[in-house]
Amino acid sequence: MDDRTVEPAPLSNLQAEIARKVLALVEEGRWTTGDHVSEQRLSEELGTSRSPVRHVLQHLETFGLFTKIPNVGFRFTGRKSDLGDLASRLPHSEFEDLYEKLMIARASGEIGIEVSETELAERFGSTRGMVRRTLMRFAASGLAERRTGHGWRFAEMLESPQAINESYAYRVIIECGALLEPSFRPLPAQLDDLVGQQSRLHDMPLRDISRSAWFDANANFHATVVSWAHNRFLTEAIERQNSLRRMTEYAEFQQLSETRIKKAARDHLDILEAVRDGNRTQAHTILHRHLSRVSRDGDGHRVD
Numbered sequence: 001m002d003d004r005t006v007e008p009a010p011l012s013n014l015q016a017e018i019a020r021k022v023l024a025l026v027e028e029g030r031w032t033t034g035d036h037v038s039e040q041r042l043s044e045e046l047g048t049s050r051s052p053v054r055h056v057l058q059h060l061e062t063f064g065l066f067t068k069i070p071n072v073g074f075r076f077t078g079r080k081s082d083l084g085d086l087a088s089r090l091p092h093s094e095f096e097d098l099y100e101k102l103m104i105a106r107a108s109g110e111i112g113i114e115v116s117e118t119e120l121a122e123r124f125g126s127t128r129g130m131v132r133r134t135l136m137r138f139a140a141s142g143l144a145e146r147r148t149g150h151g152w153r154f155a156e157m158l159e160s161p162q163a164i165n166e167s168y169a170y171r172v173i174i175e176c177g178a179l180l181e182p183s184f185r186p187l188p189a190q191l192d193d194l195v196g197q198q199s200r201l202h203d204m205p206l207r208d209i210s211r212s213a214w215f216d217a218n219a220n221f222h223a224t225v226v227s228w229a230h231n232r233f234l235t236e237a238i239e240r241q242n243s244l245r246r247m248t249e250y251a252e253f254q255q256l257s258e259t260r261i262k263k264a265a266r267d268h269l270d271i272l273e274a275v276r277d278g279n280r281t282q283a284h285t286i287l288h289r290h291l292s293r294v295s296r297d298g299d300g301h302r303v304d
Helices: 013-027 039-046 050-061 083-088 094-107 117-124 128-140 161-179 188-203 211-227 232-255 258-276 280-296
Strands: 066-069 073-076 144-146 152-154
Touching: 013 039, 013 050, 013 094, 013 211, 039 050, 050 066, 094 117, 094 128, 094 232, 117 128, 128 144, 128 152, 161 211, 161 232, 161 280, 188 211, 188 258, 211 232, 211 258, 258 280
Parallel strands: none
Antiparallel strands: 066 073, 144 152
16 A cells, blocks of 8 residues: 555544554564454553554554455554654654653753652643653653652662663673573573564664664563573563663663664674574673673763
């Protein structure tokens, strides 16, 4: 279908939010060409009703991502190479806009560690209800918590060069150590998923990569590799580090170059190849160099 000649039906705030979540699932490789897309399962996963999900799939059908088959439902037509361009043509929901503004404002120090819903609503020209909903998303990711009585408190983050370097030094110990644990056993399905995710990140032009997709792909890589050591304390440690660096690295995304992102993805793929080959010593060497290099970069922008 030619998306230049078909005017898609407009999206509401909720539908725009759902559409971006569906695009994120496409970026993650959720479906392969020809897969049936269940409206019911998708609505349950996204915590909404079938009606807005159906409207979103119809909307994305005009861009060639999905096809409606009579008496069958929707099928995934195939992953477009210009997902970033497609995402730019979707309206931003108020919820997503506020989430991004809060993330950047906290990472840059424009708002303090303790805030009130009223303060944020006034600052960002929003409603208290929308602010509360956005802060609940932060809370669900471990990035904020509601204080007893009133107000919210953001979680600790990496706020100084010293804290950032200490974090990388700690991660070298945790992540490289996990690779050499006797209990280290990669799960083939997870390994395949990581290779696919990092390959897409490596091959995608920068304009097609969203902040959330970039951070989530990298955080998932490091957390999954550590999880293969099958040690709950190592897993908890890397999850804690991912939480600490989310806001800072999310805010820095726009300053990153395509070369830096591709290099990071290439390192990840080389590590996975060594793991697949059973060469954990080689994987350890690459990972150690990878984490040590990004912690030493002098421009203040890290991609790992």
